[in-house]
Amino acid sequence: MHAPLKFTNHRIEEYALKVTYRPEDDTGKIIYNLSLIESRDLEFALSIMKEAHKRGITISDRLLVAGPGGQVAGYTVPDGRHAVCTMCSITLDALLLQRGIPASPIGGGIVEVDGRVAQRFTSMILYRDTTLDPLEVLISQEATSILDVMRHGKGNILANIRECHMEAEQLLGTVLDELSAIGFSGILDVGAPNVPLLGVPVSPQYIGVAMVGGTNAMAAVREAGKPVVTRALKGLIDIREMDYLDDY
Structure with missing residues (x-):
């Protein structure tokens, strides 16, 4: 039986419940994205990632780089390729949940x-209506202009949005400030109760939270003409396995 x-x-809800990441201690498991690039493009990709982080369109400066034959959570990197793993922005939903703020992912x-x-969402794929990751689909459609x-x-960047109950508004602001102070970046905007955020409607008595996609940097590498295969929401990985961009 299939x-x-x-x-x-x-999938997002299941992963969020399994995240054990504690940013203040730099311990625990996060949700990650995995991108495969040609080994010869590694230095170029790292330079784009550093620039993207400087411009505020990534969510973290953490990454894991594995060469040919290397292992990433049981996955073996093929010959001639390097794997670059980055933090998935859905990790934010897990961190909010840990702090008593349930977040409902929208799309x-x-x-x-x-x-x-950020001005507005110009396209949206709802999580409840797809079995694929929306940002993977949009990368394949060459819908971004992240380098611009x-x-x-x-230009156009990848982003996602979730909603939280308005009763958590004050706590939400406090938590987002705390996360920002310890290096968790990429919050695009936080809405007001019952008001659409960046053109996306929210449920009654809810507020929207928009965040940049964790795959923006690798999408920019692809825009530059380099072969990239990205798998968002790849799984869970221990944050201690990841380095910092400044290490490269």
């Missing part, structure tokens, strides 16, 4: 940026 289809919102899409300020955002402040 296993039933599992929609992305359920992933493309956000228009102008003057380095990095260099000129105008």
